[in-house]
Amino acid sequence: MALTPQSVSQYLSAKMGAGIEVKKLSQSFPGISRETWFAFGESAQGEVNVALRFDPPEGSGGPSSLRAEWDIYSKLYKTEVPVAEPLWYEENAELVDGRDLMVRRLVDGSSTIAGLSDDSEAGAALRRKVAYECIEQLARVHLLDWKAAGLDQILTPPQSAATAFRSEFDQWRAHWRKGRPFADPVFDEILCWLSELIPTDTPRVSLVKGNNGVGEEIWRDGKIVAMSDWEVACLSDGISDLFWSQGTIRLIGFDQALRHYEQCMGQKVSAERLAYAGLFALAKQIICGNVFWYGHHKAGRTKRIYALSTLGYSLDSRRRLGRCIGMNLLDAWSVISGDEKSLYTSVGEKST
């Protein structure tokens, strides 16, 4: 059953105890792992604008539950990390056919940025502004005292900073082994090879956002006003986030982006951490594409076309990683660096 302004009006009126009429309702774009709908309503007291988030009918498109994501929002709302106000969580909500549903206040802004791909001086200035903003907000997330925020109650913390990457790697390999929709000996070997290269010089355990940047956060005037989509968040080495920014970091030169990140964090990033994070990010994206998207299609739970069409992206990533098998981290990095593709920034609208 698709959401309609009428059904959402009735739902919000009942939940908020006031007559609310939804004037406009739209599904966010992009967003494959979970559905997010924006409802713009009015009541006698004024505007009521909320975002409704729930799993697609076939189930979560990522490794975490909606409940876990809700818990992260709830904890982060009390910190300096900008997130939208979480309003309520409802299990088995009738509005969305018995799926769980989380509702948060809508922050004024957009997940896409007009003019980002413009071939002009203004376009270049905007790209620089957006990349810097993304880096600064990621650093804020990475410097957060996650224990004080209570995030260790939701996410599995590694035993120490030195085992941060190892702990995260083991979690992702478990996802692959449990949910792989087909045998892939090349990818199995990639994981075996990567497991032997895991660096241990992570200086601190950070909250890692996971997918971030354009298409994931709420932007207004080139600034992030709310960080959204926490479905791949974990406690690990923050440097990983520079490689899952949907191309946002690559809007400027990567060296420039890295220097700015190091400045924000007050710490240098070793070549080994950088290289490993880049390689590991590709592996994680392959697991997402195969296990959490295509897996639902293979099992007959969905006919959504993205579950199939993203396999090409995964295969391209696997090919690049597969060519590195047997290399040391720095040699492998020289093969894959500078070649990240962007899922979202390339579909940024022209400003005119």
Added chain:
Amino acid sequence: MMPPPKEVLANAIGVLSEQVLPQLSATTWNAANVRACITLLTYVEDAMADGDKAVSAQADAMRSIMSFVSGSNEAWLTEELRARCGNAADAQAPVSYETNVHFKELLSQVVEQSAGKRSALFQDKLRACLAVINEAEFSAMARASKLQPF
């Protein structure tokens, strides 16, 4: 007479790319659906051109490594896995996508069981086989993998 499938596909991809997609705002689900269709139709086009070659290349490489495994004395190798690899290498089944799926299941077990315990010779042979699979699979999806998937 029906036109050749290649011609049909090329036409469909052309209409979607040149006539439908430009009419849609890029950041909408309708445009995303069309881009995904173009990606998959392009994959079918590539697979029709190179798919058989890709399947054969993989099958040859996997049979070769299975044959090596079945005759080897690798310390990690169980008798059961040795026998299964031998059967796969000797099987007279025609080369097909489905046969390769079965081979890959077996090869995945070989990769996992042997990790960290391989002889240098076996590791070289295994990785050479995996390199063939990696490139052959990609060749049948090369252009599609470069397109925006949604």
